[in-house]
Amino acid sequence: MDFERFYPPAVRAALAYEPPGAWMPRIRRPDTIRLNRGYPFPAAVPVADLGAAAAALLAREGDAPFHYLGSPAMGRLPQLLASRSAQRGMPVGDGELMVTMGGAQAIDLTARILLGPDDLVAVEAPTYMEALETFRNYTPHIISYRMDEDGLDVTALSVDLAARRAAGQPLPKLLYTIPSFHNPTGTTLSPERRRQLLAMAEEYDFLILEDDAYGELAFGEIPIPLKAQDTKGRVIYAGSLSKTIAPGLRLGWVHAAAPLVAAMFCFKKDLENPYVQALAAEYLSTVDYGARVTALRESYRQRRDAMVDALRRHTPPDATWTVPQGGFFVWVWVPGADTVALLEAALDEGVGYVPGKYCFFGSGEGREHLRLSFSYLSPEEMERGVAILGRLMGGRRGDPAGANPR
Amino acid sequence: MDFERFYPPAVRAALAYEPPGAWMPRIRRPDTIRLNRGYPFPAAVPVADLGAAAAALLAREGDAPFHYLGSPAMGRLPQLLASRSAQRGMPVGDGELMVTMGGAQAIDLTARILLGPDDLVAVEAPTYMEALETFRNYTPHIISYRMDEDGLDVTALSVDLAARRAAGQPLPKLLYTIPSFHNPTGTTLSPERRRQLLAMAEEYDFLILEDDAYGELAFGEIPIPLKAQDTKGRVIYAGSLSKTIAPGLRLGWVHAAAPLVAAMFCFKKDLENPYVQALAAEYLSTVDYGARVTALRESYRQRRDAMVDALRRHTPPDATWTVPQGGFFVWVWVPGADTVALLEAALDEGVGYVPGKYCFFGSGEGREHLRLSFSYLSPEEMERGVAILGRLMGGRRGDPAGANPR
Numbered sequence: 001m002d003f004e005r006f007y008p009p010a011v012r013a014a015l016a017y018e019p020p021g022a023w024m025p026r027i028r029r030p031d032t033i034r035l036n037r038g039y040p041f042p043a044a045v046p047v048a049d050l051g052a053a054a055a056a057l058l059a060r061e062g063d064a065p066f067h068y069l070g071s072p073a074m075g076r077l078p079q080l081l082a083s084r085s086a087q088r089g090m091p092v093g094d095g096e097l098m099v100t101m102g103g104a105q106a107i108d109l110t111a112r113i114l115l116g117p118d119d120l121v122a123v124e125a126p127t128y129m130e131a132l133e134t135f136r137n138y139t140p141h142i143i144s145y146r147m148d149e150d151g152l153d154v155t156a157l158s159v160d161l162a163a164r165r166a167a168g169q170p171l172p173k174l175l176y177t178i179p180s181f182h183n184p185t186g187t188t189l190s191p192e193r194r195r196q197l198l199a200m201a202e203e204y205d206f207l208i209l210e211d212d213a214y215g216e217l218a219f220g221e222i223p224i225p226l227k228a229q230d231t232k233g234r235v236i237y238a239g240s241l242s243k244t245i246a247p248g249l250r251l252g253w254v255h256a257a258a259p260l261v262a263a264m265f266c267f268k269k270d271l272e273n274p275y276v277q278a279l280a281a282e283y284l285s286t287v288d289y290g291a292r293v294t295a296l297r298e299s300y301r302q303r304r305d306a307m308v309d310a311l312r313r314h315t316p317p318d319a320t321w322t323v324p325q326g327g328f329f330v331w332v333w334v335p336g337a338d339t340v341a342l343l344e345a346a347l348d349e350g351v352g353y354v355p356g357k358y359c360f361f362g363s364g365e366g367r368e369h370l371r372l373s374f375s376y377l378s379p380e381e382m383e384r385g386v387a388i389l390g391r392l393m394g395g396r397r398g399d400p401a402g403a404n405p406r
Numbered sequence: 407m408d409f410e411r412f413y414p415p416a417v418r419a420a421l422a423y424e425p426p427g428a429w430m431p432r433i434r435r436p437d438t439i440r441l442n443r444g445y446p447f448p449a450a451v452p453v454a455d456l457g458a459a460a461a462a463l464l465a466r467e468g469d470a471p472f473h474y475l476g477s478p479a480m481g482r483l484p485q486l487l488a489s490r491s492a493q494r495g496m497p498v499g500d501g502e503l504m505v506t507m508g509g510a511q512a513i514d515l516t517a518r519i520l521l522g523p524d525d526l527v528a529v530e531a532p533t534y535m536e537a538l539e540t541f542r543n544y545t546p547h548i549i550s551y552r553m554d555e556d557g558l559d560v561t562a563l564s565v566d567l568a569a570r571r572a573a574g575q576p577l578p579k580l581l582y583t584i585p586s587f588h589n590p591t592g593t594t595l596s597p598e599r600r601r602q603l604l605a606m607a608e609e610y611d612f613l614i615l616e617d618d619a620y621g622e623l624a625f626g627e628i629p630i631p632l633k634a635q636d637t638k639g640r641v642i643y644a645g646s647l648s649k650t651i652a653p654g655l656r657l658g659w660v661h662a663a664a665p666l667v668a669a670m671f672c673f674k675k676d677l678e679n680p681y682v683q684a685l686a687a688e689y690l691s692t693v694d695y696g697a698r699v700t701a702l703r704e705s706y707r708q709r710r711d712a713m714v715d716a717l718r719r720h721t722p723p724d725a726t727w728t729v730p731q732g733g734f735f736v737w738v739w740v741p742g743a744d745t746v747a748l749l750e751a752a753l754d755e756g757v758g759y760v761p762g763k764y765c766f767f768g769s770g771e772g773r774e775h776l777r778l779s780f781s782y783l784s785p786e787e788m789e790r791g792v793a794i795l796g797r798l799m800g801g802r803r804g805d806p807a808g809a810n811p812r
Contacts, residue, residue: 001638001639001640001663003663003665003666003669004665006519006520006579006613007519007520007669008520008521008522008523008524008525009522010522011518011519011520011522011669011673014672014673015669015672019668019671019672020671020672020675039473039474040473042468042469043469045468045469045472045473047464047468047469047472050464050472051460051461051464054457054460054461055457055460055461058453058456058457062448062451062453063448063449063451063453063652065654066451066453066456066652066653066654066655067445067446067451067652067653067654068445068653068654071654101507101676101677101678101679102676104675104676104677105676105677108675108677112417113412113413113417114412114413114414114417115414116414116415116416116417117414118414119414130675130676133675134675137672137673137675173412207412232407233407234407246469246472246473246681247472247473247474247680248471248472248473248474248477248679248680248681248684249472249679249681250676250677250678250679250680250681257407257409259409259410260409262425263409263413263417263421265425265426266420266421266425266426266543267417267420267543269426269510269514269536269539269540269543270507270508270510270511270536270656271507271510271511271514271656271677272507272656273507273654273655273656273679273682274653274654274656275652275654275655275656275682276679276681276682278654
């Protein structure tokens with residue numbers, strides 16, 4: 001039977017893209033070195049503490065966390081998240097915080113309440129490929145703004161918005177940004193640009209979705225989130241426990257003006273997990289989360305160093321990359337490369353990564369870029385993986401002790 | 407700031423309704439007898455076995471279930487669900503099954519791929535209030551068809567569809583039904599009507615969303631699902647582990663034609679829980695689920711008996727109800743009552759239930775009906791709760807030993 005005739009036009013349009021997850025390399029060998037994986041490294045997942053929290057929760061609450069509602073621990077999670085937000089300069093008012101299924105649901109619900117099929121959403125180029133997969137489910141009108149080493153190029157954005165206004169063209173309703181330790185580029189928006197972006201939201205009347213999944217995992221100073229400077233209620237902040245505890249819990253939160261959160265709640269329905277919320281609250285109540293984050297920052301810094309070192313030693317001389325000051329990713333530019341074709345060869349040799357093209361929306365850009373993650377693998381595995389990639393890219397650079405290319 | 411101007415028209419329409427959960431009684435006393443709660447009873451939740459499964463999972467898999475992907479146990483869950491479906495006469499073909507966050511996500515994703523703002527969806531009157539809350543998020547065009555003691559009145563449906571076709575009016579694209587142990591009425595669609603409904607879907611070219619959350623919890627024979635007789639691929643089957651294991655896991659599945667499942671997958675994105683899927687798979691691999699369901703059927707039958715007995719003894723002589731042959735609910739009709747006003751008095755006295763009006767879409771019906779759950783409370787609590795309700799309804803029936811009123 002032909003089912004397509006049942007789909008509304010907006011659904012048909014969304015289904016015309018490559019299916020979600022097309023960016024995930026199709027692994028061919030079980031020993032593949034997965035430089036694509038933006039996961040915490042295995043020892044970063046507090047398995048023993050989560051196991052202890054699970055046991056303690058069941059001993060104290062019995063069946064309560066296994067129902068729809070009624071677990072005392074689950075009830076405490078919003079307050080635990082709000083306290084942490086307040087410590088980071090983002091006090092949470094009544095009705096301003098909602099627990100979500102990771103950052104993913106915060107992005108989905110933001111798109112759900114704001115983006116109809118005629119609306120325009122602005123993103124960074126490149127950006128998080130899963131966010132693109134979500135936005136395109138709501139509107140085909142996705143406009144991208146370029147980035148440089150200081151994050152989103154707000155001047156380019158400003159020029160374009162002014163031109164659009166002058167020409168009577170549609171303006172974006174929403175801008176999606178990952179200001180700190182960006183996925184995939186690893187860059188961080190400068191403080192001055194943050195101020196400019198907030199002023200621009202006011203001038204051009206748009207809302208900002210701030211994806212801060214990596215914000216706390218700074219190798220130096222933790223950047224001040226846009227939300228901490230949002231005096232107008234224009235920032236929808238998406239937080240996540242995926243990088244600091246574990247992604248498989250699928251827990252995050254949205255912090256935004258109360259009417260926006262109320263609207264999201266209408267569309268969230270029962271897509272949440274009471275048991276896991278209770279488990280996370282129990283865990284957060286029993287560990288020193290601040291100390292944990294501090295330790296993770298140092299671990300990821302060492303991994304970043306190992307990755308950059310491997311890149312420096314193994315890639316061709318014209319390859320360049322950012323040196324991220326936090327987060328999970330390095331964005332590598334190999335002039336003249338075709339990173340989609342290169343991936344085929346890499347998978348044959350047992351190395352996976354994310355080709356850059358998936359981080360751009362329909363522009364054909366990113367062919368010479370690739371995203372490598374330094375979060376998941378050991379320094380030794382990264383070394384081996386990058387060595388193979390470097391060879392496939394055309395050999396190692398002339399001067400192995402050479403300075404960082406940027 | 408006025409945020410409403412940012413919302414697309416379809417979102418503004420959805421937000422005009424009472425917020426989701428308005429049907430949940432606002433409890434005033436901690437000792438309230440919650441006849442509203444469609445939860446499994448506390449001892450029905452296999453807390454010890456789930457705890458053991460959690461510990462075994464972590465011991466064997468370590469960090470794997472806490473990542474996005476990669477847990478062997480999580481990978482086994484679809485096959486475990488498919489095996490059970492096959493045993494129930496619903497063999498699952500390639501790409502036909504997807505794990506969901508409870509039945510709720512199956513309903514949401516079905517609506518997501520099929521219902522644009524101009525589309526018509528057909529529901530039963532009354533129906534599951536949360537399904538109404540989901541459908542209205544997609545379209546305001548919801549048409550209801552009446553039920554009787556044998557479930558959906560398919561003759562009334564047939565007459566209306568013929569009239570619509572003759573008049574050139576829109577026909578529904580989707581019909582949502584709970585054929586077995588209906589929520590809220592407790593009724594079950596007869597085998598003959600099941601055949602007629604499937605034939606009607608073919609004749610009028612609509613799809614059927616079969617919500618089978620209670621299907622296995624039969625007090626007598628387990629009804630044959632529509633999906634088991636669906637030779638044309640018109641049935642989207644929504645299964646759930648909420649009633650047979652625990653609702654707080656938020657686990658269910660959708661079983662439908664592969665193209666429909668693929669379309670749902672595009673909109674599901676990362677709204678799933680790897681850890682809980684792994685936990686459930688571990689649990690299902692280590693317990694005798696069939697024996698568990700058999701034991702639950704007997705437990706719920708006893709509770710149904712206790713509820714019906716309490717109703718018989720405490721409600722006014724003109725009150726009537728169905729005697730469900732499975733599931734969690736009794737639907738009570740009290741001629742002349744206003745069950746919204748009655749709820750205020752009941753909450754003051756410490757009894758909660760779901761007023762019937764929330765089970766109808768915008769028709770104003772249901773004022774004389776209420777939904778009582780016999781799943782969660784002990785027979786003694788039900789007895790006390792129904793005694794209070796009976797008194798508030800205007801006193802006990804004349805003949806306490808009288809026959810079941812229907």
